[in-house]
Amino acid sequence: MTANTASPDATGSAPKTSTLAVHAGEDRLKPCFSITDPIFCAATYTFPDSQAVVDYVEQKQPREEYGRYGNPSEKVAERKLAALEGGEAAVLYGTGMAAVAGLLMAKLQAGDEIVLFDECYHRSREFCTKHLAKFGVVTRQIPACDYEQMEAAITPKTKLLISESPTNPHLSVVDLDRFAELGRMHHVETLIDATLATPYNLRPLEAGVDYVLHSCTKYLAGHNDLLAGAIVGSEKKLESVRKLRGVMGMVNGPHNIYLLLRGLKTFELRMQRHNENGLAVAEFLENHPRVEKVFYPGLPSHRDYSVARRTMRGYGGLITFLIKDADWRETAAIVDAVRIPRIAPSLGGVESLIEQPILMSYHDFTMEQRRAIGILDNMIRLACGIENSEDLIEDLAQALER
Numbered sequence: 001m002t003a004n005t006a007s008p009d010a011t012g013s014a015p016k017t018s019t020l021a022v023h024a025g026e027d028r029l030k031p032c033f034s035i036t037d038p039i040f041c042a043a044t045y046t047f048p049d050s051q052a053v054v055d056y057v058e059q060k061q062p063r064e065e066y067g068r069y070g071n072p073s074e075k076v077a078e079r080k081l082a083a084l085e086g087g088e089a090a091v092l093y094g095t096g097m098a099a100v101a102g103l104l105m106a107k108l109q110a111g112d113e114i115v116l117f118d119e120c121y122h123r124s125r126e127f128c129t130k131h132l133a134k135f136g137v138v139t140r141q142i143p144a145c146d147y148e149q150m151e152a153a154i155t156p157k158t159k160l161l162i163s164e165s166p167t168n169p170h171l172s173v174v175d176l177d178r179f180a181e182l183g184r185m186h187h188v189e190t191l192i193d194a195t196l197a198t199p200y201n202l203r204p205l206e207a208g209v210d211y212v213l214h215s216c217t218k219y220l221a222g223h224n225d226l227l228a229g230a231i232v233g234s235e236k237k238l239e240s241v242r243k244l245r246g247v248m249g250m251v252n253g254p255h256n257i258y259l260l261l262r263g264l265k266t267f268e269l270r271m272q273r274h275n276e277n278g279l280a281v282a283e284f285l286e287n288h289p290r291v292e293k294v295f296y297p298g299l300p301s302h303r304d305y306s307v308a309r310r311t312m313r314g315y316g317g318l319i320t321f322l323i324k325d326a327d328w329r330e331t332a333a334i335v336d337a338v339r340i341p342r343i344a345p346s347l348g349g350v351e352s353l354i355e356q357p358i359l360m361s362y363h364d365f366t367m368e369q370r371r372a373i374g375i376l377d378n379m380i381r382l383a384c385g386i387e388n389s390e391d392l393i394e395d396l397a398q399a400l401e402r
Contacts, residue, residue: 017084017200021267025079037076039258043067069246073257078230080264081220084199085212087232091242092257096195096215098250099229100124103191103211104160106244110136113157117174118373119144119167122361124193128162144172145304147182154186164193165202166308169320169357169381170374171295173304176311180208189237195219196347200271201314210237218348219316221263222270225349226256270350270386275314277384277392282319284393290400292324292378317384318347320357328377332356335380337399340392347383352392354382 015024031038045064047053055061064070074092081090093099104127108114116128118141128139140153144167154161161183165174174192183190192204193213198220204212214220216228231241245251252260282296294301297308298315308315323331335343341354345361355361362375370376384392 018268020080020083021264024083025076025081037073037258037261039254040072041254042071068249068251071251071254071257073254073261074252077257077260077264080261081214081216081230082232084264084267085205085214085232086199086203087205087212087234089235089238090230090232091238091245092216092252093229093231093245093250094252094256095227096213096217096229097123097127099213099215099231100193101127102245102248102250103213103231103241104128104132104137105248106241107189108132108135108137108159111157112136112159113138113140113155114160114162115140115142115150115153115158117142117144117146117150117163117167117172119170119172120162120164120193121168124164144170145174147175147178151182151186154182154188158186158188160189160191162191162193164196165204166196166297166316166318168196169295169318169379171196171297171302171318171320173297173308173311175307176202176204176207176209180204183210184208196316196318197312198267198271198316200268201275201312201316205232207311210234216260218346219271219274220267220348221260222267223259223263223349224346224351224353226259226263228252228256228260271314271316273386274317274348274384277386277389278315278317278319280389281382281384281392281396282315284396285319285321288397288400290324292322294322295320319382319384321380321382322376323378323380326378328356328358331378331380332359333402334399337402338395339398340387340395341382341385349383350386352383352385352387354380357381 044066056063078090078092093102116139142149142153163174180190189210191211192209194202194204195215195218211231211233214230216230279298282294282299285291286294286299296302296319297304335354335356338354341352344353345355357375357379358370358377362370
């Protein structure tokens with residue numbers, strides 16, 4: 001395989017997920033004949049003579065010049081991520097939030113408007129409503145998956161329609177065809193944050209969405225040991241995004257890029273286990289007498305189950321559930337009683353993590369603010385890792401039955 005493994009292989013068929021995760025974006029023969037891509041710990045890159053500088057400036061010779069504008073391993077990771085998502089190109093960032101900020105700052109200017117489904121990562125909402133507002137960008141928040149309200153909120157100044165799918169932490173699932181069609185009808189670009197789904201479970205670009213965002217910190221890297229983010233889309237649309245990243249220095253470090261490439265090798269294998277564990281645990285929780293409600297798109301009881309069945313391959317390892325007739329302390333007692341999941345934010349790693357959103361992510365919100373966005377005192381968010389599902393279920397059972 002060459003560096004462009006998104007193309008059909010020798011059999012004429014397109015490589016599948018694990019083959020892409022292992023080989024896409026990589027040269028078959030690497031420096032010093034290593035099977036893995038080396039770590040390039042260089043802040044700057046030298047030229048053999050002045051003509052080489054001229055060739056580089058005139059874009060006759062693709063290569064690196066300065067670390068803020070790129071790293072050889074970064075290009076490998078970007079090609080691999082683009083191939084997994086089915087996109088032309090990817091731009092890699094130091095974090096998922098840097099990717100959000102980088103895209104929006106490259107695409108928006110004073111007076112522009114964005115329309116945002118309101119179920120989302122709270123820092124993404126904060127960046128739009130608080131920080132972009134300082135620069136004259138207006139954010140219109142719409143209830144999740146209310147396409148009529150989204151269309152009604154579009155004005156001639158609207159530049160982007162934004163949503164997660166599934167959303168965090170309620171796991172609402174967007175009808176991608178309908179979402180993308182709204183953008184096309186009104187000549188507005190569209191962005192889906194597919195961090196919770198990953199390219200294994202969801203394909204926004206195939207539905208016509210313009211940009212896909214991933215916090216690579218989560219499932220893509222998969223080991224809770226690095227921070228990274230990426231935007232995937234067409235090369236042309238990402239050109240201004242890549243240039244601004246170089247100006248602002250929102251890049252990742254060479255060791256982190258190595259860990260991301262290493263984590264991606266087992267991407268499909270891990271996602272298969274995350275999907276299996278998520279569904280098994282969600283079904284257990286839904287049938288437990290102490291559980292009031294489970295938010296998981298793989299359950300027929302979920303509001304968006306039919307959309308999820310149509311658009312998703314699997315449903316991931318994240319589950320949100322409510323404890324029946326419990327206040328926040330009684331809910332916290334259950335979180336404290338589990339033995340396998342660790343109490344921590346984030347998701348998508350091999351270790352299971354558990355948290356109470358009102359304490360971990362929304363501690364600085366008033367009770368009224370939390371309730372307005374559906375963050376309740378008796379809510380628990382569980383990110384299933386790749387442990388055995390039987391052990392996770394047994395552990396949850398003992399915690400719920402105390």
